[in-house]
Amino acid sequence: MADFxxxxxxxxxxxxxSPKGWTKELNLVSWNGKAPKFDLRDWAPEHEKMGKGITLNTDELKALKDLLNQMEL
Known part of the structure; x- marks a missing residue:
């Protein structure tokens, strides 16, 4: 696996x-020194490990917000 x-x-x-202390978080994260993006993923308690997640730019996050606002929960 490549270093990042x-x-x-x-x-x-x-x-x-989770019961093991992992948290699902929305953060603004810079990957490999690039401009930060919104990032939704699971993190170990001290952020030393991470699970799979998604990154979104501002326009994608706005589109997701619009979709969520249309849902009846």
């Missing part, structure tokens, strides 16, 4: 926490 670097620029919020 990440830096959490801003923690926006935590959606849930």
């Amino acid at each position: 670097k990440y830096e959490i620029k801003e923690t926006i919020g935590t959606i849930s926490e």
